[in-house]
Amino acid sequence: MRHPKALYAIAAVLLTVPGGLAFAAGAGPSDAQIAHIAYTAGDLDIKAAELALEKSQSKTVRAFADDMVRDHKAVNDKALALVKKLNVSPEDNDTSKSLVKDADEKRAHLATLSGAAFDKAYVENEVAYHKAVNGALETTLIPSSDNGELKSLLETGLKIFQGHLKHAEHLAGSLK
Numbered sequence: 288m289r290h291p292k293a294l295y296a297i298a299a300v301l302l303t304v305p306g307g308l309a310f311a312a313g314a315g316p317s318d319a320q321i322a323h324i325a326y327t328a329g330d331l332d333i334k335a336a337e338l339a340l341e342k343s344q345s346k347t348v349r350a351f352a353d354d355m356v357r358d359h360k361a362v363n364d365k366a367l368a369l370v371k372k373l374n375v376s377p378e379d380n381d382t383s384k385s386l387v388k389d390a391d392e393k394r395a396h397l398a399t400l401s402g403a404a405f406d407k408a409y410v411e412n413e414v415a416y417h418k419a420v421n422g423a424l425e426t427t428l429i430p431s432s433d434n435g436e437l438k439s440l441l442e443t444g445l446k447i448f449q450g451h452l453k454h455a456e457h458l459a460g461s462l463k
Contacts, residue, residue, distance in 0.1 A: 315431030316380065323377035324386070325428060325441060326366050328420050329359040331390040335416070338394055339409050348406045351458055355413070355451065362444045369436055403462070410459045417452035421445060 316324065336355035343349050370377055393412060400408055424445045432438040 315427065316382070317378065318432055318434050318437055319375050319378035320380045320382070321428050321432055321441070322366060322370050322375060322437065323379055323383050324423075325444065326363055326377060327383040327386050328423075329363045329366070329444075331386060332413075332416060332420075333359045333363075335390070335394060335397070335409070335412065338397055339405075342398075342401065342405050343409065344402070345406050347458060347461065348410065351410070351413070351454060354454070358447055358451065362440070362447065365440055369440055373434065373436070407459075407462050410455055410462055413455040414452065414459055417448055417455055421448050421452060424448070 333356050336352040336359070339348060339352035340356070343352065397405060397408055397412070424441055429438055429441045429445065432441060
């Protein structure tokens, strides 16, 4: 198994390399691919937070996980409504598949931990994950989006997720 911290670094590379590993040279992701990547990233963070709600006994970690579930579900609900309105079918792609594979491995690792070790690993993962997702939104997904409504939703999501990153970093500092 890959080093746990490396999993989201891999996702960051997949998402932030211009053109990405999943896309042809010179071509960015399509709006359908962007929608699927963004939805997948949110869904994966919801699953990680749900694991934290099952395993953590820390009130602050559980409150953070509750925030992740609430906020990512809200953004994903808006994304689903938008793709329905635009009559766009989100398109699975190598990037979204890689995100799922890596997140599944990370959740399996987290599931083996308990107590303070789990809390620390979960929060460190959230820091790394939000850095990767925010970077992908800024450098690839938002600039590649052709649809103004999708771009606006991604920009709103980025603002929310930047707040998540700050919260996770603060929480990580308190767990040391």
